[in-house]
Amino acid sequence: MSAFDTDIDVEVEELLVAANVPTDAAAGKTGAWRSERPVIDFEVCIECGQCFTFCPDDVIDHDLDIELDYCKGCGVCANVCPVDAIEMVAERSF
Numbered sequence: 001m002s003a004f005d006t007d008i009d010v011e012v013e014e015l016l017v018a019a020n021v022p023t024d025a026a027a028g029k030t031g032a033w034r035s036e037r038p039v040i041d042f043e044v045c046i047e048c049g050q051c052f053t054f055c056p057d058d059v060i061d062h063d064l065d066i067e068l069d070y071c072k073g074c075g076v077c078a079n080v081c082p083v084d085a086i087e088m089v090a091e092r093s094f
């Protein structure tokens with residue numbers, strides 16, 4: 001028996017599993033938390049698909065429309081874009 005084989009550890013493990021089960025927009029329109037939003041320059045975009053492939057919230061569709069209600073403004077899309085077609089722009093600019 002290890003030091004971690006206790007009833008308390010089992011409960012913690014169950015809580016961690018529960019915390020990692022995705023739920024559908026459980027926190028509502030989470031885009032309200034965002035301080036910057038991604039803006040795509042379609043003159044520069046080469047339609048490689050990297051942005052919608054790597055967006056952690058899956059809010060960019062294959063037409064490159066961004067569902068801003070749920071975009072967190074994390075900037076992953078801008079970082080993976082190979083041609084720098086995505087600029088993160090401050091929300092106060094809109």
Ligand code: SF4
Binds near residue numbers: 055078
């Ligand atoms: S900023 Fe983040 S959440 Fe928003 S579209 Fe880009 S990768 Fe997705």
Ligand code: SF4
Binds near residue numbers: 047080086
């Ligand atoms: S990653 Fe950049 S170049 Fe590729 S589809 Fe998205 S915006 Fe266009």
